Amino acid sequence: MWEFVAQRLLGAAVTLLLATVLVFSALLLVPGDPAQAILGLEPNPQVLQALRRSLGLDRPPLHRYAEWLGKVVRGDLGTSIRYGQPVHELILRRLGLTLPLVFMSLAVAVALGTLLGSIAARWGGTRLDLAVSGFALTGLVLPSFWVGLMLILLFSVRLHLLPSGSFPGWEDLSRALSHLILPVLTLALARAALFTRIVRGSLLDVLHEDYIRTARAKGVAEWHVVYRHALRNAAIPVVTVLGLEFAQLLTAAVVVETVFALPGLGTLALTGIEARDYRLVQGIVLVLATFIVLLNLLTDLLYALLDPRVTYA
């Protein structure tokens, strides 16, 4: 067990290190160099030279990478060109919206997917199953931003029930939540569709097992069989994809934040791209990738904990 944990930790550390290499080397793609990107077209050569020196661009890339990595490890992601503030402060502030948004969506998606998936499996092969499976397929193929637009059209424009976008801040909690209902629904829908399919599929597999037949033979009520005996084991595939789903939600949030004009990390990244603020975008991408690696690590560990059959090879 501990060997497995150590192995996974080491693996995650290597992955993170490679991620920093990737994020850093993307900068080598900047046409000209970052100094030119900052100063724009036809800069004064002396100013350009000075800026290059102050940015450290006169030194070899490997040297710059080592220095940059040293700062990153201490949580210093540099200063935003657009905002003139430390990148990590900007990111932390926006994470206060993006993370709750993503976690709420994940919770809604898991709950909805488990419910619908177990209904579909319990009444497998019936019209109800077909309807639920149809919903799941629809949820998977509709682009999230289109769903968001349609929800705005329905709940904000036609019914005047919910705000169509923006975020008032967390001071007034009920008002804040009312602004998040539609974004959470939009984000959760596609993921719920996927969870429905996974839960349905794995429940159907499990319902063929001997111990289920035993439970039924003992005269255990059908809902008890599904929820107490089967779902517990059918949950394992759901746990294994949680990390992956989190990654999906984080990137989908970039899109949904734009639809609902929410001041999250995604909209911050897009502002950064428009302003050619590569340092800001670099910081955001690195933070998001780190989250994904850590969540995958957590998923692996959780998986090993949940399923005693996992061999730690």
Add this chain to the structure above:
Amino acid sequence: MRDAHRTSARAGWRLPVGLRVGGALVLAVIGVAVVGLVWLPQHPDAADFLQRLAPPSPQHPLGTDHFGRDLLARTMAGARNALWVGMVAVGIGLTLGVVLGILAGYFGGWMDRALMTLLEALYAFPAVLLALLLSAAWRPGATSSMAAVGLATIPIFARLARAGVLAARAQPYAEAARALGASDARVLLRHILPNITGPLIIQASLAMAAAVLIEAALSYLGLGTQPPTASWGRMLREAQSFMFLSPYPALWPGLGIAVTVLGFNLLGDGLRDWTDPRRKSLRPAR
């Protein structure tokens, strides 16, 4: 002749529903895109300022957008763009993924470990993150978004190819070929690659669905296909501001994306179920 026709028709009906529907949808989208290559009802960028945000009419069968551009022409041009971008992206992911996966699986050892570690790291960067990175470092556009989606697809194909090679390498035919003195390249290309094409084709269909969806999202964000080229994602972005005046500019591109993604998903799933003998009835045992 007649009998042959009847047999093939009957064999066609034995295909699962999902596969038939998926195949039909994909063919429809490809058809629209191909027709769009040689004929469009109007130039997709031609603006008719007198008829802005018009509902469907004989002159504009699907209505017009906020510039008075014909939505049928733009939706058709969008199909072309979606398929093109998706094909290039999946092509990048498939080619690089298969090459890396085969190298890792066939040669094993340190090369396997190094390549898999590298792919593991790439796995931490979904397409949207790569697109953000490439757009910031280089510039937003179709090239960046195709590269981002392609790169993000590499690990899936690589794992699939690696697993296939590992399985095929242990087979007697691969060993026999090697015993006969065939080179590594020959064993790989002639004996192993043909045996892993099935799963790869299935995965390519699923990856195509994902690529179309992601490219639309990137274009919506302004990171993908740039105006004035008609792309479904971009059309939706522009439609958003006028959604309250006319639903049509948002309706058709949304429908186009959904149909394309549904088609490739059903096709991929259907092919997998069809070729996998282990999957039988989905009904729970009683």
